[in-house]
Structures are given as structure tokens and as C-alpha cells.
Amino acid sequence: MxxxxxxxxxxxxxxxxxxxxxxxxxxxxxxxxxxxxxxxxxxxxxxxxxxxxxxxxxxxxxxxxxxxxxxFDFPISGLTSYKELQDSQNINSETLLIKNQIETISEQIASFLNVSKETEVHALIRARKVDGETVILDKDYLLTSVIPVLPDNEAKKSLYNFIEKEMGLIIGYARKEFVVEPATQEDREYMTLHGDTHVVVTRSEVHLEDTTLFQYTESRHRLDKFRFVEFARRRPPMDYS
Known part of the structure; x- marks a missing residue:
């Protein structure tokens, strides 16, 4: 550097x-x-x-x-872990590990990532409690070909810290999409929705610096709790004369 x-x-x-x-x-x-x-x-x-x-x-x-x-509560263009946002913004938060197991990727996610339906992943689900209410449900799928092991204690603390510090890999970039969708049964089961019928969903495919795909992530947010903001700076207009 x-x-x-x-x-x-x-x-x-x-x-x-x-x-x-x-x-x-x-x-x-x-x-x-x-x-x-x-x-x-x-x-x-x-x-x-x-x-x-x-x-x-x-x-x-x-x-x-x-x-x-x-x-910059949840910056659109950045590639930042929840733990990093929690620390930088002093969010009073707790992470609950709901699931961490190896399984075959779903057909829907395989299609999103353009990978084989036989691809094996670590399926990881974590609930984020803020001020005592679960307002985020994070669902991550990490290719076992790139991330062979994923201990529960590391998954609960900081996924990216484990990947970068313990495994020595360099996370490079992600392609993201942001949508508002009807809340699912899973959302209603794990999240404190107060009757909300919809959630904000961000989906990302994440690559290492060498372009290797290693993660699909789906982060489901309660509507009233977080805003997604991008900082935009206008560039000088081009001279076409």
C-alpha cells in the first residue's frame, strides 16, 4: 500500500x-x-x-x-462489513447466529451468480438486534471451494475479518442490487417487523481482488430503521468545443 x-x-x-x-x-x-x-x-x-x-x-x-x-449509515457504493459499520457508528447491536452449515446452493442463487446448481456453500444466517429489536436478517452463502471452513465463533464475530486476517485473502469488489420486497415467513419469524409488510433487500455477489467469486449475500432490512445513501460529487462538464 x-x-x-x-x-x-x-x-x-x-x-x-x-x-x-x-x-x-x-x-x-x-x-x-x-x-x-x-x-x-x-x-x-x-x-x-x-x-x-x-x-x-x-x-x-x-x-x-x-x-x-x-x-453514510449504509453506503451504497462501499463494501463494508456490518461489524465495521457497527463499530464506526457506535450502533448498540447484537448478532445472533441462526444457521451455519454446508449445503448445495439453491437454484435461484445459482442462477443469480451464474454458477452450477451443484455448487457447495456455507449457508450462513445471522440476525442483527439493534436496541433489543431484530431489524436485519443477513443471509450469506460462501463457496466452500474458496472458504473451506467457517467456524461458528468467526461467523458470529466478523466474517470479513476472518477472511482477510485469518485466511489472508483480499476482498475486492461486489455487484449489488437494492429492492423493496414483501416480507417472507422467515422475515416475520426472525425480525421485529411491527406489522410491516415489506422489507428492503440488498443482494450482492462478492469477489476477491483476483476476480474469484466467493460470496452471495442477501441482507434484509426493516423499512424504518436504516437509510441507504450514496455520496455524489459532480465532475466538471466535458468541453465538446
């Missing part, structure tokens, strides 16, 4: 932990350059990443202003 990426992650952590609060200015490029013992050009690259990720806004004559990141 490049030095400017390390600095970006360090400042990002400081913003998420509110060491730099919304509306405050980051230290000047000169001060950051001294703090990290790097050139101003390296600092500028790190600040550009922060700008493009929606953490700061540059203001002429003032510097880099920290933006309100509470809007």
Missing part, C-alpha cells in the same frame, strides 16, 4: 472516531506533512482520496472542512 493510502486510512479513522468533527478544519497541508514526515504532494494525494470518498470538502482560503458522515 502506498504511503498516501496509509495516511488516508489514518485520517479516515480519526474522522470516523470523531477526533475531527463535522464542520472542523483538518490541519494544514504543512502540518500534516510534518506530522507524517512526507511531502506535501503525498498529503495532497491523501486529501484527494478523502475528498472523493465524501469525508471532506475543500474551501478556498480555508482548507479541508470535515463533512457530516452520519449520512
Amino acid at each position: 502506498s504511503r498516501f493510502q496509509d495516511i488516508f486510512l489514518d485520517i479516515e479513522s480519526d474522522i470516523l472516531n470523531q477526533q475531527y468533527k463535522a464542520g472542523e478544519l483538518l490541519p494544514s497541508e504543512n502540518k500534516l506533512s510534518e506530522k507524517y514526515n512526507v511531502s506535501r504532494e503525498t498529503i495532497r494525494k491523501a486529501l484527494t482520496l478523502l475528498l472523493e470518498s465524501g469525508y471532506i470538502q475543500k474551501k478556498q482560503g480555508k482548507g479541508s472542512i470535515v463533512l457530516d458522515i452520519k449520512r
